Amino acid sequence: MRFYLFILAFLCPMALWADCMNTARTQPEMTNCAKTNWQTADNALNNAWSQLKPAYDCAGLGDDLLTAQRNWLTFRDTQCMAERNFYRGGSIEPMIYFVCLERLTERRTEDLLKMMGPA
Secondary structure: OHHHHHHHHHHHHHHHOOHHHHHOOOHHHHHHHHHHHHHHHHHHHHHHHHHHHHHHHHOOOHHHHHHHHHHHHHHHHHHHHHHHHOOOOOOOHHHHHHHHHHHHHHHHHHHHHHHOOOO
């Protein structure tokens, strides 16, 4: 039962993914969509970073922010490898990795945007 709940935790969000995930028919197509979605999330993260970092530099806090970001990247990559490794050897393995990267990257982007203060 726990295994099925674990699988559903990954499959249910598929309905919310970009259009390509709704039209993908094969595992390689779904993996490519997941990779594209992660790249989009990564671009948004980099955009938020490029806005936040100069402000922290001006406040003398740039080194602290950089350290936090490096630590977060280590966490993200390690977490996603752990999630991916549950499916080691399966065709879904790379998709699980990209889905994780996207999810955690989007959360980090939200955190960075909140650090910028009110819009």
